[in-house]
Amino acid sequence: MEKSASFLFGGTKFNKKKFASDIARFKEKTETEDKVDYLSLFESGNPEKEEFTVSTKKRKRKQAVSEAVEGFNVFKSSKKALVDSGENKKDEEEDKLSKDKKKLNQKLEADAILRKTFNIHVSGNNVASPLKSFAELSSVYGCESYLLRNFAELGFKEPTPIQRQAIPVLLSGRECFACAPTGSGKTLAFVSPMLMKLKHASSEGVRAVILCPTRELAAQTTRESKKLAKGNKFYIKLLTKKLIRSADLSKLPCDILISTPLRLSSAIKKRKLNLSRVEYLVLDESDKLFELGLLKQIDSVVKACSNPSIIRSLFSATLPDSVEELARTIMHDAVRVIIGRKNTASKSINQKLVFAGSEEGKLLALRQSFAEKLNPPVLIFVQSKERAKELYEELKFDNIRASVIHADLSETQRENMVNDFRAGKTWVLIATDVIARGMDFKGVNCVINYDFPDSAAAYIHRIGRSGRAGRSGEAITFYTEDDVPFLRNIANVMVGSGCEVPSWIMALRKLRWKKHRPKRESISTKPNEAGD
Ligand SMILES: Nc1ncnc2c1ncn2[C@@H]1O[C@H](COP(=O)(O)OP(=O)(O)OP(=O)(O)O)[C@@H](O)[C@H]1O
Numbered sequence: 001m002e003k004s005a006s007f008l009f010g011g012t013k014f015n016k017k018k019f020a021s022d023i024a025r026f027k028e029k030t031e032t033e034d035k036v037d038y039l040s041l042f043e044s045g046n047p048e049k050e051e052f053t054v055s056t057k058k059r060k061r062k063q064a065v066s067e068a069v070e071g072f073n074v075f076k077s078s079k080k081a082l083v084d085s086g087e088n089k090k091d092e093e094e095d096k097l098s099k100d101k102k103k104l105n106q107k108l109e110a111d112a113i114l115r116k117t118f119n120i121h122v123s124g125n126n127v128a129s130p131l132k133s134f135a136e137l138s139s140v141y142g143c144e145s146y147l148l149r150n151f152a153e154l155g156f157k158e159p160t161p162i163q164r165q166a167i168p169v170l171l172s173g174r175e176c177f178a179c180a181p182t183g184s185g186k187t188l189a190f191v192s193p194m195l196m197k198l199k200h201a202s203s204e205g206v207r208a209v210i211l212c213p214t215r216e217l218a219a220q221t222t223r224e225s226k227k228l229a230k231g232n233k234f235y236i237k238l239l240t241k242k243l244i245r246s247a248d249l250s251k252l253p254c255d256i257l258i259s260t261p262l263r264l265s266s267a268i269k270k271r272k273l274n275l276s277r278v279e280y281l282v283l284d285e286s287d288k289l290f291e292l293g294l295l296k297q298i299d300s301v302v303k304a305c306s307n308p309s310i311i312r313s314l315f316s317a318t319l320p321d322s323v324e325e326l327a328r329t330i331m332h333d334a335v336r337v338i339i340g341r342k343n344t345a346s347k348s349i350n351q352k353l354v355f356a357g358s359e360e361g362k363l364l365a366l367r368q369s370f371a372e373k374l375n376p377p378v379l380i381f382v383q384s385k386e387r388a389k390e391l392y393e394e395l396k397f398d399n400i401r402a403s404v405i406h407a408d409l410s411e412t413q414r415e416n417m418v419n420d421f422r423a424g425k426t427w428v429l430i431a432t433d434v435i436a437r438g439m440d441f442k443g444v445n446c447v448i449n450y451d452f453p454d455s456a457a458a459y460i461h462r463i464g465r466s467g468r469a470g471r472s473g474e475a476i477t478f479y480t481e482d483d484v485p486f487l488r489n490i491a492n493v494m495v496g497s498g499c500e501v502p503s504w505i506m507a508l509r510k511l512r513w514k515k516h517r518p519k520r521e522s523i524s525t526k527p528n529e530a531g532d
Pocket residue numbers: 155156157158159160163180181182183184185186187188316317437438439440464465468469
């Protein structure tokens with residue numbers, strides 16, 4: 001230190017004798033300064049001690065001012081005052097820093113408590129604080145009143161856990177992977193920040209895109225988005241065949257466009273739909289969208305949304321690591337938000353496994369359970385459209401109001417089936433996995449997996465049609481000998497969401513699950529042609 005100082009001042013002649021008193025004062029002061037600095041560092045976070053530090057500094061400031069008016073000392077003191085004011089500034093900055101640090105720590109602590117309360121897990125840098133209430137959307141993020149009014153009209157009093165965390169993440173301009181149980185309000189979690197960021201309608205092309213794996217889900221998301229946007233005249237459009245045929249897509253005024261990947265990618269290719277202005281892209285049921293069959297279409301949409309400042313987000317109740325890895329290659333500094341444990345079923349569903357022996361046994365078990373207790377609405381899942389038709393043929397004469405939905409029906413027919421089920425005109429809806437994801441039927445009391453699901457994810461989504469938005473629900477899964485090797489995978493999901501499973505099932509060997517869709521005997525009580 002000495003050395004370097006003498007090196008710096010090497011060219012200056014300094015009469016130490018003449019200025020001995022000043023040297024002494026300077027030395028004294030430096031020592032006191034050092035002490036105060038050390039203390040303030042050590043004491044940060046203790047308000048009483050902080051006050052003490054501040055008052056010592058105030059005293060010093062006073063001293064400097066009084067010295068500045070004493071005759072001969074004026075020049076010296078004003079120099080000293082300058083030094084002091086520099087030091088004071090430094091002290092003030094340090095004070096501010098330590099206060100900011102304290103505030104930040106308090107905020108982080110409060111965030112952690114809120115996240116723990118709502119079972120929210122996040123990873124990423126500088127993740128925005130979770131919402132304490134919907135009111136914070138207005139006080140912190142300047143949300144317009146129409147949105148809060150719509151929440152109130154829809155009866156939404158409190159944000160759900162995924163809404164508490166995903167909304168602020170998206171509002172803070174971050175990309176996001178979000179995984180939360182079925183029926184936990186993910187739609188609102190991605191639509192409302194979009195509405196808030198877009199602010200008002202504009203006719204400058206497509207500004208936001210939501211991709212859904214099925215037409216039914218795209219139609220439902222359009223309807224829900226319009227409900228949330230009520231009172232603000234946004235252009236919210238479902239990309240239908242009719243819209244593609246009738247409109248000049250290059251001039252389409254559209255704030256939010258909702259579509260399936262196939263329809264959107266063909267509109268980009270064949271009708272030159274321009275997505276270069278898109279600011280927000282949501283991939284709903286993202287793991288489904290990233291499956292092999294849809295990957296090419298997703299790729300063409302992602303490429304067409306070429307705006308460099310685009311914010312992309314992925315939402316689903318199931319998010320395999322492989323999808324995350326793939327998605328990370330296109331996302332920037334994304335925040336990961338997981339509610340509860342990843343890939344688990346909703347805890348509000350009471351899940352049961354029923355051994356039905358054979359295909360015939362399944363039909364008997366179904367009829368018996370309907371005879372004992374039919375608590376509509378009931379949703380029955382089978383593994384193919386052929387089997388859906390067969391089961392419908394069996395049940396249509398049973399005096400229960402049943403209907404069926406599968407991919408062979410026209411768009412309008414499918415829409416009618418869904419609407420009739422929603423309106424309570426039909427009690428039992430037989431379906432394939434086409435409506436297993438995302439469909440929000442209010443109050444489905446029971447889901448029956450007539451055919452064993454072909455993956456754990458399919459199971460989670462199928463049964464998730466019941467037990468939504470905090471309601472309770474029931475799920476019954478029939479299994480035969482063919483399904484036994486795959487029981488353990490479903491049992492794991494059941495245990496993960498708090499249901500009991502017989503110990504012999506938990507003792508089964510774990511299998512790497514390839515799509516399990518065995519060839520099954522047809523569903524029929526009619527005697528076959530051979531007469532046996
Ligand atoms: N804050 C809230 N309070 C009460 N109900 C809500 C709230 N937010 C959404 N809901 C309702 O919860 C239901 C389920 O919401 P949504 O369909 O968005 O679930 P999801 O998490 O997307 O489910 P899935 O994984 O099956 O697609 C809807 O009926 C919706 O209106």
